Amino acid sequence: MKKQINVYETYTLTELINDQDFLIWVLYPDEQSNFHWQSIEDTYPHLSGPIRQGKTIVQSMRFEREDLSLKDQNEIWNTIQLETISRKTPVRKLWYRYAAAAVLAGVLLGIGILYQVNQPIAINTPYGKLKTITLPDGSLVTLNANSTIKYDRNWDKNEIREVWIDGEAFLKVKHLNTSGKVLDRERFVVHTGDVNVEVLGTSFNVNDRRGRTEVALLEGKISLGLNGAAGKPLVLAPGDIAAFEHGKLLVKPINVAQYASWKDGKLNFNNVQAAKIFDYFEDVYGYKVIVNDPEILKKRVSGSMSTQNEEVLFKTLGMALNLNINLNKNTNELMITSK
Template identity: 65%
Template sequence: MKKQLSDYNAYTLADLINDEAFILWVLQPDETTNTYWQNIQKAYPTLNPSIVSAREIVLSMRFETDSLSAPEQQQLWQNIAAKTVLVKKTGKIIPMWYRYAAAAVVVGILCCIGILYSVNQKVNIETPYGELKNITLPDGSIVTLNANSNIKYDKNWDKDEIREVWISGEAFLKVNHLHKTGKIQKHERFIVHTGAVNVEVLGTSFNVNDRRGRTEVALLDGKISLGLNADAAKQLILAPGDIAEYANGKLIKKPINVVEYASWKDGKLYFRNVPMAKIFDYFEDIYGYKVVVDDPKILEKRLSGALSAKNRDVLFKAIGLTLNISITPKEDSRELVVTSK
């Protein structure tokens, strides 16, 4: 709730810096707050020099808004307001130098907090249904994030620490190879955390898929080792052409055509005698539709071939023509209606 105009009669620079309404006006002005503070300046012209100085102090810390989201900014101000009391309303007159010193302390606290947020902040990237995104990590590694997927990593990577990312959904990674010779250093290690599996690499290209309680890791080139969160001692080594699958508490390895497996990043889908039930699961994960079939036998049909996935409607039509079925997306109900022709 905003204060009455009379509350600002004895306001000082320190009071303004500690006033949440003033800070929000400076950082996020709108028509209402502009009118409110214009009235204050008209009512108390002697307060104008302090308002100008306080604005400069708050705006000098504007760099924080580039790295903090709106909820984070609000929480930050709330924390500061809860822990910082500059002036207590008593009958004593507090020397002006003390008030300015207190204001300087607050500015220092804000700067330190802003720096800590900037250094320790995590990057969190999500892709919507039907969209891919290419991401360059701090070390130059490239990640292609599939639709309906998420990646998290530290904004700043310490040169003396392990490179780590957290992935849910599906992603293709091409890791920057840092190790050259000798013993592997800590910063040369690269670990992907996905589901219950940890994937460690030095420099390689591989695909991770973590959906529906099943985690798959397919290796194109290089070498990776897989371990479980629950049993880090057990390691599974993959060679190019291997895929590791974790489901129901078991981690197994088998050969696969990984080029076709990871072709989604290039806008292509390869199917080799794949049941439509599994393909429809993929469509639900990628496009966000609930599949509804008029005949359960459609789920038993199998599909083989290479199809372009760059256009969703063209993809649905191609599959429909191949299997003599109709695939119709219903936007209002977010259903994919599949019927026999």
């Protein structure tokens, strides 16, 4: 007996593909079941997406089976006919045999679907490339080069939204809470290094490289906590940057718009030491930086430079610092010398 339509009002994709009626309809549709599921979709338009996605997942699964001989097909068909005419007629052993096989196939199908649906998503960016990602709740992430983001494929409506970031990313989080107590589903947590960043709705930059984690807040409000550490979380205001290094979490003001300018194809420097810039080249472009004089690392630079073309970027920086910056493509090394 099919469930009442109102049962499906809050169904998620995972619940749909574990629903017996849904599986039967997708695999063996008929006029009655088509009408039933069309009624569900008409009544709850928000289920249109999960229903289409669920059908695609179920239909994409394939299982090998033995081809039945004509004799076996006839015997099963006769059994079905007898069962239809009289519920009291005993079902033959052959029917049980193939019914059991069908159940097993259904179990395998369910396992395969669950495995596919519940696998977390991991996205990596290569050196020198950015990528913009839309999360399941509509939040946007710009992932810097040589970085990784991981998150669950499907976000449960009653659970905390969580992502894991290794490298650097700029996040614009969708604000769900409007008033009153903050529910779990309205919380958004970024795990990066030893720092957990909790957000309500905001724009911020996360950088986790070389044993140092930095979180810069552009707008909104975030709180920072450390893995396994008790105590009150640290709350950032717009224009703050928090850095965690060597077991300490420090906060200072910064021009965060310049700090996150990489996502717009620019690098903005304000009296920045050359050593930090060269670390950036290694992290983002994958080059090994070699200097012929340690004093070069102490030079400082201010200004804005485009990252759209590496060659132009290196020439511009070389002019600003009075250096020669040459790329050895055979060894993937940036050779830096004084003029």
